[in-house]
Amino acid sequence: MxxxxxxxxxxxxxxxxxxxxxxxxxxxxxxxxxxxxxxxxxxxxxxxxxxxxxxxxxxxxxxxxxxxxxxxxxxxxxxxxxxxxxxxxxxxxxxxxxxxxxxxxxxxxxxxxxxxxxxxxxxxxxxxxxxxxxxxxxxxxxxxxxxxxxxxxxxxxxxxxxQELEQQKVNSELSFLKAQINPHFFFNTLNNIYALTVIDADAARQAIHTLSRMMRYVLYETPSDVTSLSKELAFVQDYVALMKLRLTERVMVELEWPAPVRDVPIAPMLLLPYVENAFKHGVSATQPSRILVAVRQPTPQVLELEVSNTRFVAPATSLDEGSGIGLANTRRRLDLLYPGRYTLRVEEATLEGEFRVHLTLQIV
Structure with missing residues (x-):
């Protein structure tokens, strides 16, 4: 009726x-x-x-x-x-x-x-x-x-x-930003897999399987406004696993994850650009390097991400210069999605000679 x-x-x-x-x-x-x-x-x-x-x-x-x-x-x-x-x-x-x-x-x-x-x-x-x-x-x-x-x-x-025009503007800008992040990531990943096929075919097959799982996440999760934290962290883990397949023993990768993960809604593809930045600028073919990716949940409503990598002189590891499209857009996405609910601290050079990013996010 x-x-x-x-x-x-x-x-x-x-x-x-x-x-x-x-x-x-x-x-x-x-x-x-x-x-x-x-x-x-x-x-x-x-x-x-x-x-x-x-x-x-x-x-x-x-x-x-x-x-x-x-x-x-x-x-x-x-x-x-x-x-x-x-x-x-x-x-x-x-x-x-x-x-x-x-x-x-x-x-x-x-x-x-x-x-x-x-x-x-x-x-x-x-x-x-x-x-x-x-x-x-x-x-x-x-x-x-x-x-x-x-x-x-x-x-x-x-x-x-x-208000309707502002909402339409924000939605259009978010869609544009996500559209920029996804191709930027996949172009880099496909280049990595192409190089891996020459070195190790089995590892390349495993990388393709991992990439297919990541593509499924991008196709079915990123069109939505939010996803679960567990899915976002699984996506980041797949990315790290994919990157580790092509690294040498000179690169030490450390991961810290909350156990157990307390699921909360989060914007998809929000954490990846910081991790991607570390692998892009914190790896050297001739010198020892270190990458740390740490995700913490002090409370169910607060999420902390710390990413640090060895700082080399040649490639400038900066969020604003030389860090690719993804990082600049992530800062803009934080302003749009979490205004006044996040802090982003960037240390260009720590005492350990590292480049460090620390993000604290008030999710709900």
């Missing part, structure tokens, strides 16, 4: 209720009610004037304000407001004259037992017509509320549109 679309009818219902309360308040606050006999023409005029106010309200809200005020035509908007108020007052006076309401009210408002406005000889002497200041103030109040309502609605619409 389809649900009733309450949000679709909520705004018209609110308008009906507000106008009903407005009309009821005018009725209850009228000082002459309950004291004198009121002719039927009085109620006809009140209904027509109320209709004039309703028309002026929506004319201002949906015509004058959007076409004049929102287009910075302030002078013309003031003129339109004054003309609308004058039109309502003129129509009210014409209605009163058409109904001959002034004479009827003078006759019905005579005090009991008095002659009212009757002079000598019994001739009726109508009261002089007075300007209805209360109607003017009510008209201006209606026009002011109409202008305020239209301005607030536009502000809310503009705010919602800005």
């Amino acid at each position: 389809a649900s009733f679309p309450i949000r679709r009818y909520l705004t018209p219902l609110i308008h009906v209720l507000v106008w009903g309360l407005f009309g009821l308040s005018l009725l209850l606050l009228n000082p002459i009610l309950g004291r004198f006999s009121i002719p039927p023409q009085f109620w006809v005029k009140q209904v027509l004037v109320f209709a004039f106010w309703v028309g002026a309200f929506y004319l201002t809200a949906y015509v004058s304000v959007p076409r004049l005020l929102f287009r910075n035509r302030i002078g013309w908007f003031v003129v339109a407001i004054l003309l609308t108020a004058a039109a309502v007052m003129l129509l009210s006076q014409l209605t009163e004259s058409w109904l001959n309401l002034q004479q009827l009210m003078d006759q019905h408002l005579r005090p009991p037992g008095g002659n009212g406005n009757f002079g000598g000889g019994g001739q009726f002497r109508p009261r002089p017509r007075r300007f209805d200041m209360m109607s003017l103030l009510t008209t201006l109040l209606v026009l002011g509320i109409s202008t305020s309502m239209a301005a607030v609605q536009k502000w809310q619409t503009d705010t919602q549109r800005r």
Whole structure:
């Protein structure tokens, strides 16, 4: 059974209720009610004037304000407001004259037992017509509320549109960043496997199997906004295992993992660029080198990643220079996905002569 679309009818219902309360308040606050006999023409005029106010309200809200005020035509908007108020007052006076309401009210408002406005000889002497200041103030109040309502609605619409545009911009940028990271990683990996086929065919087959598992992760996990921490760490382990197949004994690789892993949601492909940077710039064919990849979970909500590698003079191991597309984009992804919830400390040269990255991430 389809649900009733309450949000679709909520705004018209609110308008009906507000106008009903407005009309009821005018009725209850009228000082002459309950004291004198009121002719039927009085109620006809009140209904027509109320209709004039309703028309002026929506004319201002949906015509004058959007076409004049929102287009910075302030002078013309003031003129339109004054003309609308004058039109309502003129129509009210014409209605009163058409109904001959002034004479009827003078006759019905005579005090009991008095002659009212009757002079000598019994001739009726109508009261002089007075300007209805209360109607003017009510008209201006209606026009002011109409202008305020239209301005607030536009502000809310503009705010919602800005938020939607910002969200679309962030989503597009994240998709662009992930699209840059993935080819960057796989191009390097395929080059490694190509070199490995010449050296050890069995190791190359194992590398292809590992790469296929990693590709499955990329195809099915990275399109989502988040993945589980265990899957992300398994992906990093596969990458490290793949890289170790082509390293010599001069390279020492140390891994530290939380045991057990407390699964929490994390953005996919977020940790790999730091590990990839270490293997890209921390390995030498002639000198001993060391790579440390440590993942810690002090609490289920906090994740720490420490990656350090031997620093060589030739290739500059910097997150901002010479470190490839992936690392620069990871910094940008952290700003977009975890604003104010991460700290990234980079040490270009430690006392041990290493390049070190320390990331602390507040996940949830």
